[in-house]
Amino acid sequence: MTRIDAKFAALSAAGKKAFVAYVMAGDPDYDTSLEVVKGLPGAGVDIIELGLPFTDPMADGPTIQAAGQRALEGGMTLEKTLALAAAFRETDDTTPIVLMGYYNPIYSRGVDTFLADAKAAGIDGLIIVDLPPEEDDELCIPAQKAGLNFIRLATPTTDDNRLPRVLQNTSGFVYYVSITGITGSAEAQADDVAPDVARIKGGTDLPVVVGFGVKTPETARNIASVADGAVVGSAIVAKIGAGEPVGDVLAFVKTLADGTHAA
Amino acid sequence: MANDLFNSFMTGPDENGRFGLFGGRFVSETLMPLILELEKQYEIAKTDETFWAEMHDLWTHYVGRPSPLYFAERLTDHLGGAKVYMKRDELNHTGAHKINNVLGQIILARRMGKTRIIAETGAGQHGVATATVCAKFGLKCVVYMGAHDVERQAPNVFRMRLLGAQVIPVTSGRGTLKDAMNDALRDWVTNVRDTFYCIGTVAGPHPYPAMVRDFQAIIGKEAKEQMQAAEGRLPDTIIAAIGGGSNAMGLFYPFLDDESVKIIGVEAGGKGVNAKMEHCASLTGGRPGVLHGNRTYLLQDDDGQILEGYSISAGLDYPGIGPEHSWLHDIGRAEYVSITDKEALEAFQLCCTTEGIIPALEPSHALAHVMKIAPELPKDHIICMNLCGRGDKDIFTVAKHLGFDMEEAD
Numbered sequence: 001m002t003r004i005d006a007k008f009a010a011l012s013a014a015g016k017k018a019f020v021a022y023v024m025a026g027d028p029d030y031d032t033s034l035e036v037v038k039g040l041p042g043a044g045v046d047i048i049e050l051g052l053p054f055t056d057p058m059a060d061g062p063t064i065q066a067a068g069q070r071a072l073e074g075g076m077t078l079e080k081t082l083a084l085a086a087a088f089r090e091t092d093d094t095t096p097i098v099l100m101g102y103y104n105p106i107y108s109r110g111v112d113t114f115l116a117d118a119k120a121a122g123i124d125g126l127i128i129v130d131l132p133p134e135e136d137d138e139l140c141i142p143a144q145k146a147g148l149n150f151i152r153l154a155t156p157t158t159d160d161n162r163l164p165r166v167l168q169n170t171s172g173f174v175y176y177v178s179i180t181g182i183t184g185s186a187e188a189q190a191d192d193v194a195p196d197v198a199r200i201k202g203g204t205d206l207p208v209v210v211g212f213g214v215k216t217p218e219t220a221r222n223i224a225s226v227a228d229g230a231v232v233g234s235a236i237v238a239k240i241g242a243g244e245p246v247g248d249v250l251a252f253v254k255t256l257a258d259g260t261h262a263a
Numbered sequence: 264m265a266n267d268l269f270n271s272f273m274t275g276p277d278e279n280g281r282f283g284l285f286g287g288r289f290v291s292e293t294l295m296p297l298i299l300e301l302e303k304q305y306e307i308a309k310t311d312e313t314f315w316a317e318m319h320d321l322w323t324h325y326v327g328r329p330s331p332l333y334f335a336e337r338l339t340d341h342l343g344g345a346k347v348y349m350k351r352d353e354l355n356h357t358g359a360h361k362i363n364n365v366l367g368q369i370i371l372a373r374r375m376g377k378t379r380i381i382a383e384t385g386a387g388q389h390g391v392a393t394a395t396v397c398a399k400f401g402l403k404c405v406v407y408m409g410a411h412d413v414e415r416q417a418p419n420v421f422r423m424r425l426l427g428a429q430v431i432p433v434t435s436g437r438g439t440l441k442d443a444m445n446d447a448l449r450d451w452v453t454n455v456r457d458t459f460y461c462i463g464t465v466a467g468p469h470p471y472p473a474m475v476r477d478f479q480a481i482i483g484k485e486a487k488e489q490m491q492a493a494e495g496r497l498p499d500t501i502i503a504a505i506g507g508g509s510n511a512m513g514l515f516y517p518f519l520d521d522e523s524v525k526i527i528g529v530e531a532g533g534k535g536v537n538a539k540m541e542h543c544a545s546l547t548g549g550r551p552g553v554l555h556g557n558r559t560y561l562l563q564d565d566d567g568q569i570l571e572g573y574s575i576s577a578g579l580d581y582p583g584i585g586p587e588h589s590w591l592h593d594i595g596r597a598e599y600v601s602i603t604d605k606e607a608l609e610a611f612q613l614c615c616t617t618e619g620i621i622p623a624l625e626p627s628h629a630l631a632h633v634m635k636i637a638p639e640l641p642k643d644h645i646i647c648m649n650l651c652g653r654g655d656k657d658i659f660t661v662a663k664h665l666g667f668d669m670e671e672a673d
Contacts, residue, residue, distance in 0.1 A: 055568045058452075059452065069436075104569070108563065135287060157295075180453060181452060185453065
C-alpha cells in the first residue's frame with residue numbers, strides 16, 4: 001500500500017473527497033517553492049502534484065508553461081526537484097507526492113536511476129503526460145515494479161473501446177481530464193464530467209479525480225461532488241506567478257480545499 | 264550468394280511505429296485516439312488506387328511533377344571530379360518539396376471529413392504549401408509560426424495571408440519552430456473533432472514519420488527512373504540537406520536497398536558543431552531523447568531540457584531530426600555530416616554563378632558537401648543531390664551576410 005492508497009482509504013473512511021493541488025517545483029525559486037509545498041498539507045491539500053519543469057510542455061497552457069520557464073531559469077533540474085521532495089519528506093511522511101511532467105528529463109537521466117532516486121526521495125506516484133499505454137514498457141511497468149504508482153490520464157477522447165487499455169496498468173488513482181484542451185483553459189462542467197466519471201468507475205475500483213479547468217472553490221466543490229476528488233493547478237500557479245506572498249497563496253489553496261471538502 | 268539473408272531497410276516502422284529504438288507514439292492520451300485513427304485511415308488510403316490517382320493527377324497538373332533531373336555541367340567542370348546531378352524540386356509549385364507531402368495529407372484529411380487544417384512552420388515553406396493546398400480545396404487553415412520567424416520571414420507570412428490562412432505568431436518558449444510545433448499540438452488537443460494536423464516533416468508521433476516519407480518518396484522514385492534514362496544506371500552517391508529530414512528521406516527511401524548507393528545527409532553546422540551549441544546538427548551534436556511524439560536524436564542539456572538550435576537557414580533550425588534518420592545513422596546505412604553557415608553561403612553563390620540557379624539555403628548545405636567531396640572523386644562517379652527549394656525567400660538573409668544593403672540598392 002502506497003501513501004496514495006492509504007490517503008484514499010482514510011478519505012473514504014471519513015466520507016471526504018480528495019483535494020489535489022499542483023505546483024511547479026522550483027517556481028519561482030527553490031526556497032519559495034519548498035515553503036509553498038511544505039504549507040500545502042496545512043492548507044487542506046490531500047495529495048501534492050509536484051510539477052517537473054520541462055522546456056516543451058505540450059499539454060500545458062500559458063500559466064504552467066511560464067511556471068516551468070521560471071523554474072528552469074532559476075536553475076531547477078530533475079535532481080533538485082527530487083531534492084525538494086526529499087526536503088518535504090523530512091517533516092511530512094504521510095502526504096502523497098505525485099511527480100507530474102514529461103518523459104525526456106527522466107529518459108535522459110536513465111529510467112532505473114530515476115526510479116531509485118524518486119523512491120528514495122519519497123515520491124509516491126508518477127503522471128507522465130507523454131507516455132500513453134502504448135509506451136508502457138518505457139516507464140509504467142518499471143515504475144510499478146519499483147513500488148511507485150503510475151497514474152494515467154483518461155480524457156474525453158478515450159472511448160469505451162480504449163478505456164480498458166488506459167485502465168489496465170494504472171494504479172493509485174485515475175486522473176480524468178475534464179476537457180479536450182490544455183491545462184488552465186475552459187471551465188470544467190460537473191454535468192459534462194459526471195457521466196464520464198461513472199463510465200470510468202465502471203471499469204475500475206480505483207478512485208477517479210478530475211482536473212483541467214478547475215479554478216474556483218465552487219467548481220472544485222461541484223466537480224468533487226461527482227468524482228472522488230478535484231485537482232487545481234493553473235489557478236494556484238497563477239498566484240505564485242503573480243508574486244503573491246506564500247501566506248496569500250496558501251490562503252487561496254485553503255479556499256479550494258474547503259470547497260472540495262464541502263462536496 | 265547471401266541474397267536470401269538480405270534484410271530490407273525499407274520495411275520500417277514496425278507496428279509500434281518504431282525504427283529500431285527510434286520513433287514511437289509519445290503523446291498525451293487526448294491525442295492518442297486521434298493518431299490511431301489517422302494511422303488506420305492512412306493504411307486504407309495507402310493501398311487505395313483512387314487515393315494515389317488523385318495524388319498523381321495533382322502532382323502532375325498542380326505541382327508540376329516530375330521535377331527534372333538536371334546535369335549540372337558547369338558546376339561539374341568547376342569541381343573537376345564527380346558528375347553532379349540536381350533533382351530540381353525547387354521548381355515545384357510554391358518553390359520547394361514541401362507541397363509533395365501537404366497534398367497527401369490534405370487529400371487524406373478530406374477523406375476523413377476534417378474541415379480545419381493546422382500546421383507549424385519555421386522558414387514558412389511548409390506553411391505556404393499548406394495555405395496553398397487549403398486555398399485550393401476551400402479548407403480553413405491556421406499556421407503556427409514562431410514570433411521570431413514571423414519577423415525574419417515576412418514575405419512568407421504575407422504569402423500565407425494572401426492565400427487566406429490565419430498565421431498565429433507563437434510567443435511561448437522562445438518563439439521558434441519547436442515552440443510553433445508545441446502550440447500546434449496544443450491546438451490539436453483542444454480542437455480534436457474537426458481538425459487535422461498537417462506536420463511538415465518526417466517527425467512527430469507515428470504514423471507521421473512514415474506517412475510524410477511515403478509522400479516525399481516521389482522524389483527518389485523519379486530520380487531513380489530519370490537516372491536510368493540519363494546514365495543507364497544508379498547514382499553512386501545521393502546527398503540531401505536535413506532539418507527534420509523530409510526532403511532527404513524522400514530522396515533516400517527508394518535507394519535504401521540499393522547497396523551500391525552511398526547515402527549522405529547534411530545537417531546544419533551553424534557556426535560550428537561545438538560545445539556552444541550554435542548549430543542544428545542533432546545527429547552529430549545531440550543524443551537520443553523524446554520530444555514531439557517521437558524518440559530521436561535531440562539537442563539537449565544534461566538535464567534533458569531541449570536546446571534551441573542555430574542555423575543561418577530557418578528551415579533547418581530544429582533541435583530534432585526524423586526518427587528514421589536516427590535509425591539509419593545508428594545502423595550505418597546512411598552517413599551524416601555537417602556544413603557550416605559559411606560553407607553553405609559559398610555553395611549558394613557558386614550555384615548562382617555557375618548554374619544560374621538561386622538555391623534555398625537548405626539545399627546549399629547539401630551542395631556545400633558536394634563541393635567538398637566531388638573534386639576527389641573520379642569523373643565516372645555520379646552524385647545526385649536534392650535541390651529541394653529555391654532561394655527567393657533567402658535573398659534578404661544572404662544580402663545581410665554578404666554585406667549588401669538592399670535598401671540602398673533600391
